[in-house]
Amino acid sequence: MRSRASDIKRQPSDINSHLSIPPTAWYRSLTAAGLRNPQVHGCARYWLRVEGSFTRALQKQCTRSFDVEVRQEGFAPPSLEESRRLDIPPRQHAWIREVRLCGDGEPWVLARTVIPLSCLEGEGRRLLHLGNRPLGAYLFSSPLWQRGPLETGVCNPAVAGQPQLARRSLFSGHNSSLLVGEYFLPALFGRNAL
Numbered sequence: 001m002r003s004r005a006s007d008i009k010r011q012p013s014d015i016n017s018h019l020s021i022p023p024t025a026w027y028r029s030l031t032a033a034g035l036r037n038p039q040v041h042g043c044a045r046y047w048l049r050v051e052g053s054f055t056r057a058l059q060k061q062c063t064r065s066f067d068v069e070v071r072q073e074g075f076a077p078p079s080l081e082e083s084r085r086l087d088i089p090p091r092q093h094a095w096i097r098e099v100r101l102c103g104d105g106e107p108w109v110l111a112r113t114v115i116p117l118s119c120l121e122g123e124g125r126r127l128l129h130l131g132n133r134p135l136g137a138y139l140f141s142s143p144l145w146q147r148g149p150l151e152t153g154v155c156n157p158a159v160a161g162q163p164q165l166a167r168r169s170l171f172s173g174h175n176s177s178l179l180v181g182e183y184f185l186p187a188l189f190g191r192n193a194l
């Protein structure tokens with residue numbers, strides 16, 4: 001008997017493949033992104049544009065709990081596109097932090113932050129030890145960090161349930177910037193009528 005795709009047993013590593021970040025094209029304007037994916041004008045619009053701390057905005061939607069789950073953190077080379085956006089040499093390692101932002105026990109957002117070496121000097125060393133504390137609490141507690149314009153990401157999901165839309169921005173400190181990307185999981189839209 002021929003096996004159907006649905007009969008194929010998922011390996012343990014596959015089970016959460018929808019919780020990984022798909023390839024994403026970035027747009028400076030919401031309108032340009034909307035030509036690729038009109039969903040930017042739907043319920044995602046609020047999240048694509050919300051100002052201030054994204055963590056705070058998520059916390060306001062939680063009824064019981066908000067958690068940051070660290071998926072991976074360490075020195076690694078960013079993608080070439082990220083290096084270009086950060087204006088750092090290609091292949092120069094950066095501190096890369098990938099987390100799940102969970103509301104009421106469910107993953108709502110995947111976040112990837114690329115922190116160049118120049119951000120990790122002095123006071124910035126604290127960025128290496130955030131653990132499960134949200135990065136937003138650190139960035140928004142200091143007037144040093146200023147957020148640049150928001151970009152809109154249109155994802156190319158390979159697996160059902162992966163994010164379709166994302167946002168990202170540079171946060172600029174003294175002489176250095178870091179790049180924060182937030183990728184929206186379907187569960188983010190399942191619960192409210194923003």
Ligand SMILES: C=C(O[C@@H]1C=C(C(=O)O)C=C[C@H]1O)C(=O)O
Nearest residue numbers: 053054055099111134135136180
């Ligand atoms: C940048 C912020 O921090 C949030 C927290 C993150 C983390 O802890 O790694 C990542 C992305 C953000 O959504 C924010 O709250 O705006």
